[in-house]
Amino acid sequence: MRDHIYVIGGAGANVVVSAGRDGFFLVDSGLESNSDRVIASVHELQRWIDLKTAPVERFGAEGNASTVLEPYYRSAPPKPIRYIANTTIALDHIGGNAKVAAAGKTFTGGNVTGQIGGIDEGAAILAHENLLNRMGQLKLPSKALPTDTYFGNQMKLSHFFNGEGIVLFHAPAATTDGDSVVHFRYSDIIATGDIFRMSAYPAIDIEKGGSIQGVLDALNRIVDMSVAEFRTEGGTMFIGGHGRIGDLADLTYYRDMVHHHSRSRPGHDQEGNDARADQSGQTERGLGRSLRDRPDVDAGHVRRGDLQEPHEEGRVGSASVRK
Numbered sequence: 001m002r003d004h005i006y007v008i009g010g011a012g013a014n015v016v017v018s019a020g021r022d023g024f025f026l027v028d029s030g031l032e033s034n035s036d037r038v039i040a041s042v043h044e045l046q047r048w049i050d051l052k053t054a055p056v057e058r059f060g061a062e063g064n065a066s067t068v069l070e071p072y073y074r075s076a077p078p079k080p081i082r083y084i085a086n087t088t089i090a091l092d093h094i095g096g097n098a099k100v101a102a103a104g105k106t107f108t109g110g111n112v113t114g115q116i117g118g119i120d121e122g123a124a125i126l127a128h129e130n131l132l133n134r135m136g137q138l139k140l141p142s143k144a145l146p147t148d149t150y151f152g153n154q155m156k157l158s159h160f161f162n163g164e165g166i167v168l169f170h171a172p173a174a175t176t177d178g179d180s181v182v183h184f185r186y187s188d189i190i191a192t193g194d195i196f197r198m199s200a201y202p203a204i205d206i207e208k209g210g211s212i213q214g215v216l217d218a219l220n221r222i223v224d225m226s227v228a229e230f231r232t233e234g235g236t237m238f239i240g241g242h243g244r245i246g247d248l249a250d251l252t253y254y255r256d257m258v259h260h261h262s263r264s265r266p267g268h269d270q271e272g273n274d275a276r277a278d279q280s281g282q283t284e285r286g287l288g289r290s291l292r293d294r295p296d297v298d299a300g301h302v303r304r305g306d307l308q309e310p311h312e313e314g315r316v317g318s319a320s321v322r323k
Ligand SMILES: [Zn+2]
Pocket: 013, 090, 092, 093, 194, 241, 242
């Protein structure tokens, strides 16, 4: 996509990949059933970047841009998957965790894999603490669980990776209470998970602490972090959980669409307050349902989560039909 950042599509959620001398950093791992394909794609990338000169030549704590070490890099074995960051708990995002993380070790270990204590760990899985707790409640296998969590509003990788800083931001109460957004700082790419996606309405999991206001807050925060190259195009680019990549125009259209729906659902007053408001946090549950209830919105789009076709209400469709 840009520099050393790639996107693997079709694995479930988009899998974002930073590929280079320090190894591989993945955002999300796809569906469990697609793990072999994700790993095969990583292998393919490994072979491909081996044939190229290093894509990033900046100083980094892990030894980029050293002429002394250059011969070592030239003969180094393929780099392993070192990290998987999870953006949310949906199974098309975390389903591949166990298998893909385990594949991390085979690239490093070679013949000695499993024979040396500690080398058998596989890739680290990064996520917000709330996500780990939610995954624990789902009784997912321990190999699929995050190994490194944070509980503040962000986690900075302790070192440059493939020549740049990587920061995970917590998006509180967005699609769940454990969502993270991943910022590749030099590449100027933000992996948003399901907070922004070019192929569907937001899916907000109320039971897991999500809220439409949280999605809006997260989208606004991402807008604040972003700088377009010219007006709203170019510059910071966004890789959503699903669908194609977007620029600031796409993201702000999407933000406006979410805002519009948060304020115009049946049973809500002008301020977006739920006339049937109860204290149980049920107000956002019906985003999809309330859209289905609306005669001006084609129910088929809602059911399929599909924004590809414009429909009568231009603002709704404009998020993805702009290009
Ligand atoms: Zn998703």
